[in-house]
Amino acid sequence: MSFRPTLLQPIAVRDKSSAFSVISSYRASAATAGKDGNAFSKGYFRANPLLKDSFWRSTHDLQSSIASIRSMNGRQSNKEHVSATAEEVLPHRRRKKAKEQVAEDPETAYPIPHDASAKLANISSTLPNQSLKRLLATYLSLSKPRLSFLVVLTATAAYSLYPVPGLLAPAATAAPSLSTLTLFFLTSGTALCSASANALNMLMEPEHDAKMSRTRNRPLVRKLISPRGAIAFAIACGVMGTGALYYGVNPTTAFLGAANIVLYAGIYTPMKRMHVLNTWVGAVVGGIPPLMGWTAAASQYAHDGTWEELLFGEGSAGGWLCAALLYAWQFPHFNALSWSIRDEYRNAGYRMLAWVNPAMNGRVALRYAILMFPICIGLSYAGVTDWSYVVTSSAVNGWMALKAWQFWKAQGHKGTARGLFWASIWHLPIVMVLAMAQKKGLGERLYRSVFGYADIDEEDLYYEAGELEEEEQRQLAIVEGAKRNVPQPWSFFINNTIYQTVGNQSITYPRYVELHDGTIIATASLIGPSPSYFPIFESTDGGATWTHVSDLYDTVNGWGMSAQPALAVLHSPLGDFPAGTILGSGNSWGPNASRIDLYASRDQARTWEFVSHIAEGKQPGSNSAIWEPYLMQYKDELIAYYSDERDTAHSQKLSHQTSSDLKTWGPVVEDVAYDEVSYRPGMTIVAYIPPIEQWILVHEIGTGTPLDGYGYPVYYVMADSPLDFASSEGQPIVQGDKAMGSSPYVVWSPAGGENGTIVVSDGSQRRVFTNTFGGQPDKWEGHMTPAGVTYSRAIQILKGRPEHLMVYGGETYSNIHGTLHTPFTATVVNLTQVLEAPFDG
Structure with missing residues (x-):
């Protein structure tokens, strides 16, 4: 078949509707005629004068129509040709020309960037029907990719701004990082939630989008996808996005993501046609993603990860400020x-x-x-x-x-x-x-x-096996070493002096709390002064330098703070006390009673106020006293653990009470008790193990005769809740024939494997026991540390530094009231090297 050359030439017109309608009619006729094999032969046309006349006359009409179009629309065509040429101008010249137009005519409107969804819809419409590329382009246009990318970017920025204390470490290799996997789930989950909200937004207003130049090419307006397909896409994205945030980040972030879908699609979208306040609602939608990024990061360093702690706890102000920035x-x-x-x-x-x-x-x-x-x-x-x-x-x-x-x-x-x-x-x-x-x-x-920034050679952190065998030699070495030691901020060091005792003073029971920003508040029992008190010290550089900031006195009973301090910080508000409030407690022993009282500081341990009496017993030696408190916030309650002699069925047991306002306390709940009346569990310390979502309680058992072949062995109990240790059975911490003895302390570090590392210290040796198998009974290992023996030796994993194990030092049990003047010290060792150190029996 052959057409006349005129029909094959390009037609340079903008309005092609009439031309295309004529050409289409001939194509249709040709297709019909094509059923006959001779339909388009030269002889057929010559033998059919009627068709010939009709064909050439129609062609002439087409050419006349084209000429008419060119004549009538010449001016419009020229204008549009100029516009087309202008589109090819380089961007910087186009912007310059726009500025010149504004200068000439101030009322000239500037061009708004094209809607990304409309662009993708245009691309999708040019692709073959039912093709995978067309389907992907259409679904991508439903997600408003440019807006979704901005949403993810703001969430990621807030995630990166979370103040991980490890950034203060001196060496690049020592800095911990927020979880890459958590970041992946955060970005993917946030993007999917945003896509869901945007698809629902388009689904609700295609007739209104059709009236605006920026949105009239969106996929639902152009019917590139059915409403049923759009809602299926929105639901799928919403479910997958919320699920990714829930399982890969935390429930609080997932709730924020789901809430933003509802807020954007369910409130903001219909409100746009109702009231100008829709802009304020839309601003809230924009402010939530940074808060999601912040809670995603905060959950990795949270105490218990509740929504109260993540949204309103200590350090949450940064997340709200990021949200406020996006809102404004x-x-x-x-x-x-x-x-x-x-x-x-x-x-x-x-x-x-x-x-x-x-x-x-x-x-x-x-x-x-x-x-x-x-x-x-x-x-x-x-x-x-x-x-x-x-x-x-x-x-x-x-x-x-x-x-x-x-x-x-x-x-x-x-x-x-x-x-x-x-x-x-x-x-x-x-x-x-x-x-x-x-x-x-x-x-x-x-x-x-x-x-x-020079650090101490880590090879110097460990003594040779058998060195300093005598207890007094070790203590004297600590004193001399503390004088020579010059630690650097956020580094590893040995026996850095926090406080040097004088006169008749002795330091025992060191305790600490680390605040959200990495500030450490530490104290200890200062035996000697009368009335006794707890000196409070502060370090803002990982224990390298310490400042005495206050003293915690017994201001109610007049008996003094006799022993066994406890410190905690509120991660979320309780009662009248805001997040960040530091809590202090200890034993006050009077002539006829023993009390555990609660004090609070709202100004970072500078001043203290009495809050409430937690518990009361008879005086020490009466076989009905209370002592050895340990404080911990769990969800919306403060838990006060302590050793309790008041139950006549037991020589001593471990109990706790809770308070939701810090002023009134609930009933006594039993945690650990033994049928053998003479067994005396004591020294409760509790830690959380995130990978297995369980809590561990360690304690000593004092007996008149050895239990299981050990004197003062250390036991531990695992439970799903820190309020329910009574339902679990205790196990001893042993490795072969080696065991721990007296006044333990337990912490958990994410270093050491998929389950992290449980680290337990005690009051009778320099070693620590570790477990990298989630607390399995037969998986404990002992490792040496350079820190000296201290009665009730506290240990700490610095926030954001999973390998930094701080060991607090003080007096040994045998030298309390002695003359060595052992200082209150802090040693920071590399946990990875501790795990590689040999066990020294």
Whole structure:
């Protein structure tokens, strides 16, 4: 078959509808005729004058029609040709031309960036039907990929801003990192939740999207996908996203992700056609992803990971400030964007400030641009960024505020809307990158990495086997070593002096609490002074330097703080006490009674106030006393564990009481008791083991005769809840014929394998016992440390530094009231090297 050349030539017109309709009719006729094998032979056309006349006459009509189109639309075609040519101009020249147009005509509207979903829908429409590429492009357009990417970016930025104390370590290899797997689940889960919300948003308003130039090419408007397919996609993304956040991050972050879907699709979307307050609701939607990133990071260092602790606990202020930054940023950004298409919003039925109240639109943009100054200052005040961030962020915020002021002054005219819009586009990434670059401690760490910071040779951290066999020699070595030791911040060191005893003073029962920002508050029983008290010390550099900040006295009974201090910090508010409140307790022994009282400090251990009496017994030696408290917050309660002689059925047992307001206490609950009346469990210490989601309680058993062949053995109990140890059976901590003896302390570190490492210390030896198998009874191993023997020797894993094991030192039991003047010390060893050290019996 052959057509005349005229029909094969390209037709340079913009409106091709008439031309295409004629060509299509001939193609249809040709297809019909093609059923006859001779239909398109030259002889057929020549032998059929009627068809010939009709064919050539129609062709002539087509050419006439084309000529008519060219004549009538010549001017329009030329204009559109110019527009097409303009699209090929380089971006920087296009922006320059736009500025010149605004200068010539201040009312010229600036072009709004094309909607990413509309672009993808256009691409999808050009692909073959039922093809995988078309399907993927359509589903991707439903997710609003550009917006979803921004949402994920803000969540990731907040995740990276979480103040991991390990950033303060001196060597690059020593810094711990937040979990990469958690970050993967956070980003994928957040992206899926965002895709779900965006798909539901499109599903609810295709008829309104069709009225706006930015959105009229979206997939549901163009019917590239059915509503049923869109809702299936939204549900699938919502379920997978929430599930990824729940199982891969934590339930709190998953709840925030699900809540944002409901807030965006269920409240914000319909509200756009009801009231201008929809912008405020939309700003809340934008502020939630940073909070999700923050809670994802915080859960890795949380005490029990409850929503109260993650959202309102100590250190949560940084997450709320990140959320506030995104919330405030939305207003100058969106108010400037909506101004240029305010007429389209009005025609589509969306109630936006840009057309409902233009004056208020400018005021709101300026107000929230100014609000970003105190928000950024707050990030430095909360310890998220260094104080240098106040200067750098203020410069960027000042630029944004200037553009917002111009926008408000001109009410969007004279190109001010365009200026504010592009300022907001640049403002957010600059402010977030500056925050990450000036994260608290990062600059100092980089400085140390570049210029070096001498640490003690880790080979010097361990004594040779058999060295310092005599107890007194070890104590004297500690005293002399403490004098020579010059530790560096966040490094490994031996026997750094916290406090040097004098006169008749002796240090025992060292205890500590680490705050959210890595600050350590430590104390100990100071035996000797009358009335006795607990001296309080603070370290902000990983135990390298210490400052005496206060003393905790018995201000109620007048008996003094006799022994066995306990410290804790509130991770979430309890009663009238906010998160971050430090709690202190101990034994007060009077002539006729023994009491465990609770004190609180709201100013980081500088001052203390009496809160309540926890428990009371008879005086020591009466066989009905109470002592050895241990404090721990669990969910919305404070648990006070202690040793209890008051039950006549037992020589001593371990008990606890709880309080939800710190002032009133619940009934006594038994934790550990033995049928043999003479067995005396004591010294409760509790820790959480995240990989197996169980709690461990360690204690000693004092007996008149050896139990299981050991004197004062250390036992442990595992339970699903720290309130239910009574339902589990205790096991001894042993390795072969080697055992622990008296006053244990237990911590858990994520280092050492998939189950992490349980580390237990005691009061009779330099070694620690470890278990990397989730507490299995036959998997305990003993390892030497360079730290000396201390009665009730506390140990600590520094937050954010899973390999930094701090061992607190003091007096041995045999030298209490002695003359060695053993100091209160801190030793930090590398847990990895401890695990490799030999067992020395």
